[in-house]
Amino acid sequence: MAGHHDPDLYFDDGNIVLSVKDGKQQTIYFRLYKGILAKNSPVFSDMLAMPSPPAMDQYDEAPLVEMPDDADDLRALLFLLFTPDSISGLLNSPRFPRKLLEPTRLAKKYQVDWILQAVASQLQKSWPTTLLGWDRAITNDHEQTSLMFSGGPMHNDGTLEFPLLPEPVSSIHLARLCDTPAILPFAFYRLLTWPIIDDDNDAEAEFYGCKNAPCEELIAEDWPRLVKAWKRVGDWFADEVSSVPSNTCPNRPPCQQDASAWFSFSQNVGRNGDFLAFSRFDATTHSALLNGLCPLCKPIIQEQIKALRWEFAGQLSHFFQLDGGTV
Numbered sequence: 656m657a658g659h660h661d662p663d664l665y666f667d668d669g670n671i672v673l674s675v676k677d678g679k680q681q682t683i684y685f686r687l688y689k690g691i692l693a694k695n696s697p698v699f700s701d702m703l704a705m706p707s708p709p710a711m712d713q714y715d716e717a718p719l720v721e722m723p724d725d726a727d728d729l730r731a732l733l734f735l736l737f738t739p740d741s742i743s744g745l746l747n748s749p750r751f752p753r754k755l756l757e758p759t760r761l762a763k764k765y766q767v768d769w770i771l772q773a774v775a776s777q778l779q780k781s782w783p784t785t786l787l788g789w790d791r792a793i794t795n796d797h798e799q800t801s802l803m804f805s806g807g808p809m810h811n812d813g814t815l816e817f818p819l820l821p822e823p824v825s826s827i828h829l830a831r832l833c834d835t836p837a838i839l840p841f842a843f844y845r846l847l848t849w850p851i852i853d854d855d856n857d858a859e860a861e862f863y864g865c866k867n868a869p870c871e872e873l874i875a876e877d878w879p880r881l882v883k884a885w886k887r888v889g890d891w892f893a894d895e896v897s898s899v900p901s902n903t904c905p906n907r908p909p910c911q912q913d914a915s916a917w918f919s920f921s922q923n924v925g926r927n928g929d930f931l932a933f934s935r936f937d938a939t940t941h942s943a944l945l946n947g948l949c950p951l952c953k954p955i956i957q958e959q960i961k962a963l964r965w966e967f968a969g970q971l972s973h974f975f976q977l978d979g980g981t982v
């Protein structure tokens with residue numbers, strides 16, 4: 656039988672051998688300790704507690720269990736079980752959702768709770784759940800992105816609470832696996848407003864974590880959700896924003912809002928749905944909206960824009976049908 660021993664996970668005094676077929680139909684053998692498998696996973700524990708039938712396959716004088724999983728994914732999970740400290744390096748990588756997605760799927764299957772909990776906690780630390788958190792994360796993200804594409808040094812010194820927003824596709828998968836629905840509204844919002852990645856630009860694709868991201872998989876499952884969200888954002892915008900440019904100016908003649916600024920604002924939102932970006936205090940759109948207003952009216956409109964942003968953020972669960980409604 657064609658196959659080889661895993662270089663890191665074949666212990667000479669191990670008392671169980673797991674085998675798995677890789678993509679080239681080569682068999683990989685892991686020689687491990689039953690006690691460690693059982694301690695980590697009730698599924699392994701039950702599997703190993705069953706009395707071995709006398710005819711059970713043996714390999715290298717240990718009982719052999721053939722595993723049905725993907726070889727790389729199983730290896731990644733077993734590596735975590737036998738070197739648990741290695742998870743912190745993965746979790747602290749900006750691309751942790753992509754790196755941990757497959758091992759976490761298997762951790763769910765084999766009920767390795769500590770991995771699910773560690774991933775859940777990192778998701779919660781990495782994804783904002785409020786408008787304030789989102790604005791802070793996006794500011795950091797823009798700074799890092801412009802440094803990245805200007806060839807400047809990355810200065811992620813670990814002091815930022817959200818050094819970068821993680822890639823949303825894998826994050827959404829992970830949130831479902833690890834039962835952390837709180838991160839979904841902003842993760843879906845990120846996906847809705849996701850920049851169009853230039854496939855030929857390796858640095859950009861790598862940076863956004865899009866290369867190898869299971870985008871198609873998510874789209875198949877959540878495409879109707881995104882399409883519907885797009886429509887809901889548009890409807891919300893039409894409803895809410897029509898009330899903003901009300902003219903209560905006490906001056907005679909009253910000051911005039913720049914109608915073309917509102918037109919381009921709504922066009923921008925319609926184009927990619929990123930209402931929060933276009934209405935930010937430091938956004939060009941934001942200052943254009945205040946052009947032509949007198950000093951009395953400016954702060955009033957500014958407050959209205961601010962209130963709209965809170966309103967919008969509060970509606971994310973509704974936009975993405977995460978509030979119990981059906982898609």
Ligand SMILES: [Zn+2]
Pocket residue numbers: 904905906909910948949950951952953
């Ligand atoms: Zn005025």
